[in-house]
Amino acid sequence: MASTIPWELLRTLLGVLREGSLSGAARALGLTQPTVGRHIVALEAALARPLFTRSSTGLRPTEAALALRGHAEQMEAAAAALQRAATSGDEDELRGTVRVTTSEVMGVEVLPGVLADLRERHPGLVVELALSNQLQDLLRREADIAVRMTPPEQGQLIARRIGSIEVGLHAHPDYLARHGMPASMAALSRHTLIGFDTLTPFIRARSRQLGGITRDSFSLRCDSDLAQLALIRAGAGIGACQVPLAHRTPALERLFADAFAWPMDTWVAMHEDLRHSAPCRAVFDALVQALTRYVGA
Incomplete structure (x- = not known):
């Protein structure tokens, strides 16, 4: 096996793993299909096994290709972090x-x-916003800063x-005008409830x-969560919503505040290596200040 495998091949x-074909990978990567084919052949030769x-x-x-995917994604995340660091000025x-x-x-x-x-105050700042309910790994530099609803468990983070x-029922x-106010939590069974489809470890823990x-x-x-919120706002039924969001237009009415209260700890975290990066520090501080106001709303 070759001692060094170029990142270009990985x-x-x-690209081929994600797209499922040479032509799809070529379009996604901005390459020609023959070039993609040559890269795969070269990588198979370097590894001495079919992919x-x-x-x-x-x-x-093949199993060999699937085994490489996680490592290649880590390299992709590291390359993206390197590019962001190189453009930090x-x-x-x-x-x-x-x-x-x-x-x-x-x-x-x-x-x-x-x-x-932030953009008004700092026009030279570029923010990439990655929306996902899955936790992205700050240590692998999948992101620079994370806003999380669970305490960060990894070391080497500033949190x-x-x-x-x-979170309450709203x-x-x-x-409520059409169906009436439920008299008790037990009466919710006679109403349209809006909620999750997949029982995740996060939901199971709560x-x-x-x-x-x-x-x-x-x-x-x-x-x-966005679709659930939209359904509640559309008057489709009763569901869980962050209390500060419920105060916005259209205003939602809270039900059984004493019986159903779901507190979510909120954290802002970033890798400790970024503490001296002025752009990262500015975004981190702005998020802390804004979210502190939001929590107190």
């Missing part, structure tokens, strides 16, 4: 690229105003606890705080 491997077999549905990866200037990861709801409902204000965002006034509500309780199921 990048092409990732794909042809099937009626396209290219089927002088330490005295707020000029550069900062990648922020957060949940869908926070990214769409809470952070846009914060980022708009600031913002406070606790309370409904649009139009829904099952005691759901007041006996399970997946089978939901008439409208979706794993997108």
Whole structure:
């Protein structure tokens, strides 16, 4: 096996794994199909093993290719972090690229105003906003800064606890006007409930705080927090919503505040190696300040 495998070949491997064909990878990577083919042949020669077999549905990866995927994705994340660091400019200037990861709801409902204000004050700042309810790894530099609803467990991170965002049951006034206010938690079974489809480890860990509500309780199921919020705002039923969001237009009415209160600790974290990066520090501080106001709203 070759002692050094060029990143270019592994990048092409990732493209083919993701797209399922040489032509799809060529389009995604901005290469020609013959070039993609040559890269795969060269990588197979360097590894002395086949990486794909042809099937009626396209290219089927071998076990060797699948085993390489995670390592190639780590290299991809490191290359992206290197590029962001290379464009950070002088330490005295707020000029550069900062990648922020957060949940869908926070990214769409809470952070846009914060980022708009940052751009007004620092036009040289570029922010990449990665929205996902999956935790991205700051140590592998999949992102520079993370807004999380669970305490960071990894070392080598600078983390600031913002406070606790309370989640409660809410409904649009139009829904309650049509169906009435449930008299008790038990009466919720006669209403349209909006909630999750997949029981994730995060939800399982908080099952005691759901007041006996399970997946089978939901008439409208979706794993997108944004879609759940949209359904509640549309008057489709009763669902869980962050209390500060419920105060926004359209205003939602909270139900059973004493019986159903789901506090979510909120943290802002970044890799400790970025503490001296002026762009990262500016974004980190802005997020801490804005989210502190949001938690107290």
